[in-house]
Amino acid sequence: MNAxxxxxxxxxxxxxxxxxxxxxxxxxxxxxxAIASRFQQELGGKLKAAMAEGGPVNAVRICKDExxxxxxxxxxxxxxxxxxxxxxxxxxxSGLPDAWEQAQLADFQKRIxxxxxxxxxxxxxTVDEPAGPYQRLVAAIPVAPMCLACxxxxxxxxxxxxxxxxxxxxHDTATGxxxxxxxxxxxLKRAAP
Amino acid sequence: xxxxxxxxxxSSVHCVACEQRLRKWFADDTQIEALTIDVxxxxxxxxxxxxxxxxxxRSELHAAGYTADP
Numbered sequence: 001m002n003a004x005x006x007x008x009x010x011x012x013x014x015x016x017x018x019x020x021x022x023x024x025x026x027x028x029x030x031x032x033x034a035i036a037s038r039f040q041q042e043l044g045g046k047l048k049a050a051m052a053e054g055g056p057v058n059a060v061r062i063c064k065d066e067x068x069x070x071x072x073x074x075x076x077x078x079x080x081x082x083x084x085x086x087x088x089x090x091x092x093x094s095g096l097p098d099a100w101e102q103a104q105l106a107d108f109q110k111r112i113x114x115x116x117x118x119x120x121x122x123x124x125x126t127v128d129e130p131a132g133p134y135q136r137l138v139a140a141i142p143v144a145p146m147c148l149a150c151x152x153x154x155x156x157x158x159x160x161x162x163x164x165x166x167x168x169x170x171h172d173t174a175t176g177x178x179x180x181x182x183x184x185x186x187x188l189k190r191a192a193p
Numbered sequence: 194x195x196x197x198x199x200x201x202x203x204s205s206v207h208c209v210a211c212e213q214r215l216r217k218w219f220a221d222d223t224q225i226e227a228l229t230i231d232v233x234x235x236x237x238x239x240x241x242x243x244x245x246x247x248x249x250x251r252s253e254l255h256a257a258g259y260t261a262d263p
Contacts, residue, residue, distance in 0.1 A: 077217060079229075079230065
């Protein structure tokens with residue numbers, strides 16, 4: 001075996017070990033990620049159907065009523081506390097990130113600015129909280145084309161949609177987004193075993 | 194209105210499969226805000242908005258194949 005081949009093999013082994021370490025995550029992380037993915041798929045499916053059926057005005061109720069219902073059902077079913085958080089929120093009584101979530105959203109923003117794809121961003125961690133250690137996951141929600149009808153330029157919204165949003169969300173700040181920006185995240189937590 | 198905790202000792206809850214079965218059973222019960230299942234202590238706690246749900250939860254536990262201890 002010549003020196004070059006030995007060097008290549010050593011490099012390959014070192015890289016493989018690094019990759020294994022980088023991608024090895026605890027089962028709880030994979031479990032939480034799968035739940036976030038279910039949430040995203042269910043919500044996305046309902047939003048698309050509502051948009052097709054009655055346009056954005058019809059879809060407002062999906063984010064307002066169906067999304068919390070999906071989150072509550074997943075919470076009961078899995079034992080994780082499941083919710084969505086926003087970088088800006090429609091309803092300040094729900095969806096505001098806590099301190100740990102704010103730090104993760106800020107990190108996601110930095111990574112997006114550095115060129116990472118927003119739909120690949122997530123973070124799993126065990127966090128010490130006053131009530132004890134919690135396993136936590138946040139998975140980024142990027143702004144998709146479908147989101148822009150309600151979350152894009154507010155001045156471009158049809159009057160009926162603006163009225164519907166104003167009626168449901170008098171303290172709305174979640175407009176002015178552009179495609180690919182960070183809208184928020186799916187956030188899951190449960191007491192660490 | 195704050196949530197009320199309905200807590201039961203269910204001695205037949207003894208493993209993760211029991212927990213999963215109960216979670217699936219109660220997944221669509223919209224009266225429940227939070228469902229805590231403490232397997233080692235065989236305790237099931239429903240946090241729900243609404244009074245007088247004791248009979249409902251006992252009955253549903255029974256229907257799911259578990260019985261709340263008296």
